[in-house]
Amino acid sequence: MTALIPAQTVANLLEGAARHGFAADDLLARAGLAVPVTDLDTADFVRLVRVVTLALDDELAGLQHRRQRIGTHAIMAAHVAMAGTLGAAWQRLAQFSDLMDNSFHFTLRDMGDETVFEMTRIPRREVLNHTAVDMVLVLVGHMMIWLGGNRRSYSAAWFDFPPPVHAPAYRRMFGRVPLQFGAPTSGLAFASSQLKLPVHRTEAEAIAYARRTPLDAFLPVDAVSGLALDTSLAVETALAAEGRLPTMAEVAATLGFAQHTLRRRLRREGVGYPDIRTQVRREMAVRLLTTTGDSVEQIAARLGFSEASAFVRAFRGWTGLTPGAYRNSEF
Incomplete structure (x- = not known):
């Protein structure tokens, strides 16, 4: 890599x-x-x-005024996942974050067409460096994308510090949304029209996701929407039903396209079919490892691997851990 x-x-x-x-x-x-x-x-x-x-014993790595003990993020994720809509989930997220009384005050503000999740520094509270801000926004942003079924859930990000020397790397963390440095506060904005969309993850799935902070949050999250999301769902449906990855031609037929049309339209959205298949496989692997008692061999078969050793190699490439180590790595 x-x-x-x-x-x-x-x-x-x-x-x-x-x-x-x-x-x-x-x-x-x-x-x-x-x-x-x-x-x-x-x-x-x-x-x-x-x-x-x-x-x-600090999920914020000692960068803020007080420790955020291990398990806090899992409790927050469970609380947020119990919301029926993304709007209610964002509201729960802002309220929970603000209750921690650490180094920032968190608010959710309605700005008309956009809604803003904002963090403002509390006077005389220590914030060691700007990575303290980055970690919060990455964890929040990625978790909300995941809760929403991998639909892009924010449209802009801003930061209350000058551009760091590695500012181009922020594209990796926050995608193609507009970024602003040197703002009075830090935060994320998203379209208010998303507020009525449903939450796609269960409380149990959210706990399994968050208890390994920052494992899932810092893995690449290719947040997809539109045709890319439809393609992902078609791949996941076929894989779950048949235990094999469908070809691009099969998915194109399911979606009512010619294969070359699907390839061209996905390329226009900035994603390739092999990347979508890999992401679906990885997410299903994580879900099965954290929410079932299936053996590694059984999961490998369900994911369409010819043998367990191939699954182990692939999973180590995705996460840096073997499936067994990942499953046993609860905090």
């Missing part, structure tokens, strides 16, 4: 641990990473965040 997480973000993360007496070199070694700090691929960064989170 290519390097995706800049060295500066890694250094910022380790600064929170250093404030609590943990040496950066030791934490890097625990995560199986080399010294000095370098750019990391997603799986390596996830592993380091996990090491730091467990060492500090």
